[in-house]
Amino acid sequence: xxxxxxxxxxxxxxxxxxxLVDVARAMAxxxxxxxxxxxxQPDALDDTRVLAMDEVCxxxxxxxxxxxxxxxxxxxxxxxxxxxxxxxxxxxxxxxxAGRVPVILLTKVVQEAAMNAAIAEIEALEDILDHVVRIRLxxxxx
Numbered sequence: 001x002x003x004x005x006x007x008x009x010x011x012x013x014x015x016x017x018x019x020l021v022d023v024a025r026a027m028a029x030x031x032x033x034x035x036x037x038x039x040x041q042p043d044a045l046d047d048t049r050v051l052a053m054d055e056v057c058x059x060x061x062x063x064x065x066x067x068x069x070x071x072x073x074x075x076x077x078x079x080x081x082x083x084x085x086x087x088x089x090x091x092x093x094x095x096x097x098a099g100r101v102p103v104i105l106l107t108k109v110v111q112e113a114a115m116n117a118a119i120a121e122i123e124a125l126e127d128i129l130d131h132v133v134r135i136r137l138x139x140x141x142x
Contacts, residue, residue, distance in 0.1 A: 053112035059088065059137040062105040062119075067127040073103060076122055083118040085110045100129060104122040106137070 066072045073092065080087060086108040095101045107115075119132045 016028045032075070054111070054116070056112045057109050058112070059136055059139065060105075060115055061135040062107065063133040064103050064105075064122065065100050065115075065129040066103055067129065068099045068101040069127060072110050072125075072127045073126070075125060076103070076105075079118050079121045079125075080105075080107070083110075083114045083121075085114060085118055 064076070066076075073090070077087065077090075088106040088108050090106075091104040093102045093104075115134070119134060122128055122132055
């Protein structure tokens with residue numbers, strides 16, 4: 001005998017009604033119309049190729065800290081251009097203390113491998129003061 005608080009009257013009644021509907025459907029239409037456990041449909045499986053991370057294509061949000069000197073932003077955009085990365089938007093905030101300036105870039109869709117190579121080059125620049133912060137941007141409209 002099981003006893004205790006359980007799931008409550010509403011959830012228990014819902015589960016019992018669902019079981020009764022499954023039994024009635026199986027009796028009326030045969031086992032062929034039975035809904036599989038957890039609604040798993042093995043016939044609906046396909047061989048979707050899983051991409052290597054370097055092959056993933058997405059847009060990016062990049063944030064970097066740079067010295068506030070002429071030509072730094074030009075050098076960063078030159079590197080992005082060399083790797084075939086188009087810029088959607090750039091925002092350069094006012095310089096913080098010690099001549100540090102935050103730069104934010106939004107890119108168009110690009111392959112991860114190209115972005116990795118570009119970031120490695122950008123981080124190697126003398127005027128880039130920290131690691132580049134990268135956030136992948138997913139296009140949910142597609």
